[in-house]
Amino acid sequence: MDNVGLRNTLFSKGLSLLFMLAMMLVAGAATLVFAEKASAHGYIESPASRSYLCKTGQNTGCGQIQYEPQSVEGIGSFPQSGPADGEFTGAGRYPELYTQTADRWTKITLQGGQNAFTWNLTAPHSTAEWKYYITKKDWNPNKPLSRADLELFCSFQDGGKRPPFTVTHSCNVPTDRSGYHIILGVWEIADTGMAFYQAIDVNLINNGTGIVEKPTVPGNVISVSQTATSIELGWTKSVATDGIKQYDVYRDGKLIASTKETGYTDKDLTPATAYSYTVVAVDGKGKESNASKALTVRTKAEDIVDTEAPTAPAGIMTHHPTETEIDLMWSPSRDNVGVVKYEVYRDGSRVGTVAQPSFVDKGLTAGTSYTYTVKAVDAAGNISEESAPFAASTKEKKPEVPGEIAEWDSSTVYVQGDRVLYDGLEFVAKWWVTGEKPDHSDAWKLVSNVVLSWDSGKAYDGGAQVNYGDKVYEAKWWTKGEEPGKADVWKLVK
Numbered sequence: 151m152d153n154v155g156l157r158n159t160l161f162s163k164g165l166s167l168l169f170m171l172a173m174m175l176v177a178g179a180a181t182l183v184f185a186e187k188a189s190a191h192g193y194i195e196s197p198a199s200r201s202y203l204c205k206t207g208q209n210t211g212c213g214q215i216q217y218e219p220q221s222v223e224g225i226g227s228f229p230q231s232g233p234a235d236g237e238f239t240g241a242g243r244y245p246e247l248y249t250q251t252a253d254r255w256t257k258i259t260l261q262g263g264q265n266a267f268t269w270n271l272t273a274p275h276s277t278a279e280w281k282y283y284i285t286k287k288d289w290n291p292n293k294p295l296s297r298a299d300l301e302l303f304c305s306f307q308d309g310g311k312r313p314p315f316t317v318t319h320s321c322n323v324p325t326d327r328s329g330y331h332i333i334l335g336v337w338e339i340a341d342t343g344m345a346f347y348q349a350i351d352v353n354l355i356n357n358g359t360g361i362v363e364k365p366t367v368p369g370n371v372i373s374v375s376q377t378a379t380s381i382e383l384g385w386t387k388s389v390a391t392d393g394i395k396q397y398d399v400y401r402d403g404k405l406i407a408s409t410k411e412t413g414y415t416d417k418d419l420t421p422a423t424a425y426s427y428t429v430v431a432v433d434g435k436g437k438e439s440n441a442s443k444a445l446t447v448r449t450k451a452e453d454i455v456d457t458e459a460p461t462a463p464a465g466i467m468t469h470h471p472t473e474t475e476i477d478l479m480w481s482p483s484r485d486n487v488g489v490v491k492y493e494v495y496r497d498g499s500r501v502g503t504v505a506q507p508s509f510v511d512k513g514l515t516a517g518t519s520y521t522y523t524v525k526a527v528d529a530a531g532n533i534s535e536e537s538a539p540f541a542a543s544t545k546e547k548k549p550e551v552p553g554e555i556a557e558w559d560s561s562t563v564y565v566q567g568d569r570v571l572y573d574g575l576e577f578v579a580k581w582w583v584t585g586e587k588p589d590h591s592d593a594w595k596l597v598s599n600v601v602l603s604w605d606s607g608k609a610y611d612g613g614a615q616v617n618y619g620d621k622v623y624e625a626k627w628w629t630k631g632e633e634p635g636k637a638d639v640w641k642l643v644k
Contacts, residue, residue, distance in 0.1 A: 191223060191346060192220050192269050193219040193269065193346075197265070198350070199350045207370065208256045211246060213245070222243070222347050224344065224347060226338050227343065227345070228345055230611050230628065231628050233347070235294065236295060238347055239332075252291040252330060255351040258352050259353045261355050262325035262327075264321070264322055267318065267335060268318045269335075270316060277311060278339065280305065282303055283303065284332070284333050285332045287327045297627065327354060332349055333350040335348040335350065342469075342565070364439050365437060365439040366388045366431070367431070368388050371427065376447060385413070388431035397412070397431055398430045399429055400428045402425060403426075422451045426445070428444050456487050460528050462535040463482075463526055466522060473516040473546075474514050476543075477508070478542070480537065483526035488528060492506075492525065492527070521540070523536040523538075523539055555570065557570065558577070560585050560587075561585070562584065565582050572587065576596075577595060577596055604633075609629070610625045610628070624641050
């Protein structure tokens with residue numbers, strides 16, 4: 151090969167290498183964007199749900215949900231609508247959570263009767279309803295979970311209110327069954343038509359029956375902070391039928407303390423020295439859990455005054471702005487000691503201070519654009535750089551014309567309950583939607599008293615009617631892609 155050919159070959163290979171590097175950078179950026187936006191929305195912390203136990207490591211093989219148990223979100227209006235049978239435990243989005251066998255998931259021992267169910271919300275949405283279902287007495291734990299396996303035992307109407315970050319409901323769990331059952335918590339959102347699904351795998355104890363299990367293992371043991379002579383520890387709480395009496399903390403295999411809290415500070419240690427910690431939960435009858443995974447932590451060489459500021463908040467976003475409110479959320483900042491609060495600025499002026507990475511700005515003007523930045527503050531008072539500016543607008547105020555329904559507009563954002571005309575027919579939005587034609591979109595429900603032809607790519611709720619083969623069929627429950635006249639979900643009307 152001559153020198154010219156060699157140069158051309160090397161140049162070609164160089165371009166290929168640069169292209170591959172560019173693709174890697176794009177993929178990495180996409181991953182970061184996804185991680186930043188995965189800050190919403192809520193999960194059941196107690197009794198610990200399937201997705202929450204994925205986060206603590208007590209459930210494994212969970213896929214992406216181990217990092218974001220709060221994001222099990224899917225189509226709402228369950229059970230009339232929502233994800234398909236066999237998929238609603240993962241909201242139709244997380245296949246790893248669909249798997250169903252008698253021994254696939256870690257179980258939480260639960261006594262029948264009055265129980266408290268606590269949600270941890272990272273982004274409180276306007277709420278329509280909270281619902282709790284439990285598997286029937288004769289359900290088969292080795293088959294995919296279906297609607298027919300469930301029965302409702304508790305519900306709460308919120309009427310569109312925005313809940314606090316922690317929500318607790320008291321529900322009477324059935325006492326006429328024992329052993330392995332699934333409790334499904336459904337958080338129905340008021341203004342989007344979406345819902346959050348939380349499966350709780352329980353070992354139900356009633357009338358002395360069932361298998362009495364040990365407390366669950368304390369999860370996610372971490373060191374919150376360290377000095378030259380102390381190490382602060384924290385962990386997620388365990389659950390047990392007889393309640394948790396205490397946590398025993400072990401250093402290098404020796405018991406050093408017992409505490410009722412989910413944290414402990416080990417003091418009088420040697421500087422620049424590594425220590426190994428495990429935690430064991432003890433219930434009200436003295437039964438002990440297995441030890442947590444060991445955590446090795448090193449004390450600092452010397453006490454240093456904290457002058458390190460947190461990282462700047464990132465990934466600011468809004469989900470459901472209204473005519474007078476803009477809801478903001480962002481990825482938490484990182485700090486060597488710990489972030490204690492966030493300062494929120496609108497158009498350069500501080501409008502709020504919050505402990506959580508989310509904020510609702512109220513009392514705004516309709517159809518107006520605002521620019522927001524956020525700063526993080528740590529325990530020592532160090533303030534981060536401000537975030538990148540984020541622009542958001544309130545919705546335009548709709549003209550109030552009694553009885554008038556506007557034509558569908560592909561550029562308009564519609565929320566649940568909005569009505570439009572399309573091809574002379576009236577449709578109502580089931581959740582937030584934009585740009586999707588009403589006659590072919592799952593987000594729209596036909597209101598006009600006509601029957602349209604069946605569309606294999608469209609989802610139908612229970613009660614919906616379609617024309618197919620010159621016959622009219624009605625859906626018994628939610629369905630998509632199942633042919634009328636052949637699938638059991640359809641019944642012939644005329």
